Amino acid sequence: MKKLFYIPIFIFAGYLNAQTALYNSGNIRIHTNGNIGFHTNLINETAFDQNGGLAGFYGNAPLTVQGSIPPTFNDIEVMVPSDVFLQNSINVINNVNFVDGNVLSPLNDQTTYLNFSNDGFFTGENDASKVAGFAAIFNRNFFSFPVGDQSQLRPLIFESQSETPFAVCAYYFENPSNPTSFSESYNVEEKVRDIGTVTNREFWVFQSDVTATVTISWNERSALASIPNTTADSIIIVGWSKSSNQWVIIGNSAQSGDINQGFITSNPFLPNDYDAITFGTVPLPTDTFAVNNPTLGNYFLSPNGDGTNDFLVIEGMSESPNNSLRIFNRFGQKVFEKINYVDEFNGVSNTNSLILNQGIGLPEGVYYYLVTLDDLKLEYQGFLFLDR
Structure with missing residues (x-):
């Protein structure tokens, strides 16, 4: 010792x-x-x-x-x-x-x-x-x-x-x-x-x-x-x-x-x-739309006029007429924005943030979207693939 x-x-x-x-x-x-x-x-x-x-x-x-x-x-x-x-x-x-x-x-x-x-x-x-x-x-x-x-x-x-x-x-x-x-x-x-x-x-x-x-x-x-x-x-x-x-x-x-x-x-x-x-x-969703659409998911868009996937259709947005949709490219640039969206997006930008030929539309690739549902106080995000 x-x-x-x-x-x-x-x-x-x-x-x-x-x-x-x-x-x-x-x-x-x-x-x-x-x-x-x-x-x-x-x-x-x-x-x-x-x-x-x-x-x-x-x-x-x-x-x-x-x-x-x-x-x-x-x-x-x-x-x-x-x-x-x-x-x-x-x-x-x-x-x-x-x-x-x-x-x-x-x-x-x-x-x-x-x-x-x-x-x-x-x-x-x-x-x-x-x-x-x-x-x-x-x-x-x-x-x-x-x-x-x-x-x-x-x-x-x-x-x-x-x-x-x-x-x-x-x-x-x-x-x-x-x-x-x-x-x-x-x-x-x-x-x-x-x-x-x-x-x-x-x-x-x-x-x-x-x-x-x-x-x-x-x-x-x-x-x-x-x-x-x-x-x-x-x-x-x-x-x-x-x-x-x-x-x-x-x-x-x-x-x-x-x-x-x-x-x-x-x-x-x-x-x-x-x-x-x-x-x-985080809060639990209490409305039917949120329960049935926890992430809204990812989407495929092919605006070629064949009547299939020509427009971005997000099911359930009609339950919140006061809504907005924003779409961004992989560089984080906003290429589309619409208040009270009702299935209008067909691959064409409306933000004038890019030098584009509006007749041709956005280039093929992966885009990121953000949906805000003001009536339900909810916000969702996801991806969509634009095919040309």
Whole structure:
């Protein structure tokens, strides 16, 4: 066993929550090759930040870290199956090794956390050993927070556009409308029209004053498959807006997986604008046209006068007389536009955006179309192939 080097300290063992405690009110230091093992509670009331070596938390009984001044350790090892509860923050300079047991912090207090300073990292995180509460970082632009609840690891990965001075994160396996860990609530029924459903199963709190993207994941416990007609492609990231007190769309920049498990990366957003983030879905269509025509499909057009496919006929548009059709070529140039479209397009441009022989019409190839149905508040897109 490595030798512990120290300078004299003033400590005493006190009775706390039916356990003894190490009370630090003097000078204590762990040198580079030193190890210290905490088998009892720690109460820190003085600077405890010039440490190298390893600080281990060990034992079968729950341990508590208290005091008015957060200790700063170089390396930490957690082997407490009954968990280490933080009532005072801990800073780690180098590595946290999760072996067995969680590091808990109050889920209603964002000022108490396990903090990974500058270059701090972690190893060994799993469902049984992680941060079940708040984790924090200083001066980073990328980090995966090893957060979760008592049963599962549910990390959040963030990447900021510039160095983030401070960020804090926690996960809640609770109903946002009625969380059990704090008094605020984020009613899943209070949402903008562009959101269909907000999950009532889980959410994350992530706070930072630097624009960032986040990546979160869902699994079978998330139960997104229980939302009617939901597919993996319909899952979106939503956030509870502090300014409007409702769920709004943050949006997705990347996504992978199926309805039972997968991950999703948000668009860039300012985390401090939101109290919570979670999964939502796009609205479910409620009208017959939308149900029967979820994408409208792709079309073939051969305007040669034979009476077959001479005009672009989009079935069902008559159900929304107030509509529009726009067609674009592969370069993104708009070649056709018609308000209140009724089967007029026959391969001839009407936008004057291209130098064309109107008698000949558009060249053969693949085109992209966008249909807006104002009466139904729906928008669809697809492709058509123009054959000459």
